[in-house]
Every structure is written in C-alpha cells, then in structure tokens.
Amino acid sequence: RRPGGGVRRLLTMPLRNPIILASLLGVAVSATGLRLPAAVTQPCDVLGAAAVPTALITLGLSLHRGPGGGGRARRERAETAVVIAVKTLGQPLAALLVAGPLLHLPDHQLLAVVLCAALPTAQNSFIYAREYGLDTGLARDAIVASTLVSMVTLSVAAWALGP
Structure with a gap:
C-alpha cells in the first residue's frame, strides 16, 4: 500500500x-x-415509486428464520431489546428534552419533533445492513418490534403533547 x-x-x-x-x-x-425531458424522468419516477414496496418485500422475505437457540439467541434478543428501547423510548425522550427546555419550541412543533423521533426503525436500515454485509437479523427484528412498540409510544406521545 x-x-x-x-x-x-x-x-x-x-x-x-x-x-x-x-x-x-x-x-x-x-x-x-x-x-429534464420526460423520457429521462419517467423511468426514474417508476423506480422511485418501486423503492419502498421493494424494501418491504425484501424485509418480509427476511422474516423467515432458520432454527436458532441457545445463548446466541438470548444475546440477540437482549441486543434487540436495547435497540428497541433506545429507538422507541430514548430517542423521543431526548427529542423532548432538547426541543422543549433547550430550544423552547412551540407546542405544535414540539409534538412534531417528538413524533418524528418516536417513529419506528425505517426499513432502509435493513437494506443498508444487507448492502454492507452487516447483521440483517438485528435490523429486521428492530424494524418489526419497533413498529409494534411504536403504536403505543406514538399514541402516548400524541396524547401527552397534543392539543
């Protein structure tokens, strides 16, 4: 080198x-x-419209797992639980603390910031993990579980901070 x-x-x-x-x-x-001419933009529009459904199909296909178990499965569950707790509880709380007391955002903007922070893990994280050869199992589990947990946390945030 x-x-x-x-x-x-x-x-x-x-x-x-x-x-x-x-x-x-x-x-x-x-x-x-x-x-740009329509001949250039139209195929790009079609590809752009297919991106999210393709990512969801890829994620769905990854939900099938082979048999696992033992200490590794427990460690993976613990790691996933930490990731989900940070994403669905830690990130919205951090957003609330920064946007409220530090930035003094108005109520409607504070609600928007906290709700955006409380959104579930994006499916892009699975696509990136797969593309870069990282742990797709963690990304997959975080997406599915944070989506389920965020139904509660988004509702609580909207109730607590809403009008």
Whole structure:
C-alpha cells in the first residue's frame, strides 16, 4: 500500500457513495433550474415509486428464520431489546428534552419533533445492513418490534403533547 492511501480513500469515500452522489446531483440540477425531458424522468419516477414496496418485500422475505437457540439467541434478543428501547423510548425522550427546555419550541412543533423521533426503525436500515454485509437479523427484528412498540409510544406521545 502507498503511504497516505488510506487517508485519501477515507476522505474521498463520500464522493464514491452513490447515495451522496445522487443527492448532490439532485441539488445541482435543482439549483440550475434545469428540467429534464420526460423520457429521462419517467423511468426514474417508476423506480422511485418501486423503492419502498421493494424494501418491504425484501424485509418480509427476511422474516423467515432458520432454527436458532441457545445463548446466541438470548444475546440477540437482549441486543434487540436495547435497540428497541433506545429507538422507541430514548430517542423521543431526548427529542423532548432538547426541543422543549433547550430550544423552547412551540407546542405544535414540539409534538412534531417528538413524533418524528418516536417513529419506528425505517426499513432502509435493513437494506443498508444487507448492502454492507452487516447483521440483517438485528435490523429486521428492530424494524418489526419497533413498529409494534411504536403504536403505543406514538399514541402516548400524541396524547401527552397534543392539543
């Protein structure tokens, strides 16, 4: 390896990330006011509309698990429980403490911030975990369980902070 190659690779990583590149390209096109022809935008619209259903289908397919057990299963359940507690309780509480006492947001904005923080884990986390070769089981379990738990936490937050 060349000296400094690791640093250069690290610094150029954002420029090689397709999500960041697509976002930057979108900002550039929007800033110029350029309108792309329908022949270009129509396939992009179709792909964009298919993204969420495709992610949900992928997540659904991952719900089938092989037999597991033993200490590993207990450790995975404990890890998932911590992730869910942080996402569904810790994050909304942190948002409440920052948006309320520190930022002094009005009631309706405080409600919006806390509700957004209390949303369940996004299915994108599963897609990213799969793409980058990480633990898809944790992402999958966090998505499913936080969706169930958030039905309660979102209701409580809306009741407590709502009009």
